[in-house]
Amino acid sequence: MADQKNMEDKLKVEEELRLLYQVTTQDLVxxxxxxxxxxxxxxxxxxxxxxxxxxxxxxxxxxxxxxxxLATVLGASGIVIxxxxxxxxxxxxxRLDKIRKLFTKTFCLAWRSQHNAPDSSAIAYLLGIVMxxxxxxxxxxVFAKPLIAS
Numbered sequence: 655m656a657d658q659k660n661m662e663d664k665l666k667v668e669e670e671l672r673l674l675y676q677v678t679t680q681d682l683v684x685x686x687x688x689x690x691x692x693x694x695x696x697x698x699x700x701x702x703x704x705x706x707x708x709x710x711x712x713x714x715x716x717x718x719x720x721x722x723x724l725a726t727v728l729g730a731s732g733i734v735i736x737x738x739x740x741x742x743x744x745x746x747x748x749r750l751d752k753i754r755k756l757f758t759k760t761f762c763l764a765w766r767s768q769h770n771a772p773d774s775s776a777i778a779y780l781l782g783i784v785m786x787x788x789x790x791x792x793x794x795x796v797f798a799k800p801l802i803a804s
């Protein structure tokens with residue numbers, strides 16, 4: 655009776671670990687996709703502001719300034735979202751490390767590879783830099799480099 659109970663508990667724990675592992679890896683995929691989506695939308699917003707100000711001959715300097723400030727605030731918000739997602743990614747990696755320690759020796763040996771590189775935050779840094787440089791380019795195009803001669 656006790657052996658059957660122990661076996662049921664062991665199977666339950668194995669199933670819970672499998673489920674947690676699966677959910678965690680799906681979370682990682684989602685967060686990484688969201689980082690790219692946020693960056694794409696921010697850059698699209700930058701392009702829209704530049705395009706609008708370049709094609710509209712009747713925008714005043716004040717209107718251009720307000721649009722640039724709005725785009726800058728939204729870009730900064732995008733960078734904050736990137737860093738929050740990066741923290742969530744780091745938490746999921748920690749969780750995966752803890753889960754893998756509970757898996758069998760066979761799984762751990764199969765998981766390890768001499769080519770496994772630790773996951774880094776380099777992509778998040780790159781995307782943040784792209785957004786930061788993008789806002790500088792936006793301000794330059796809107797104020798210093800009019801494409802349409804008046």
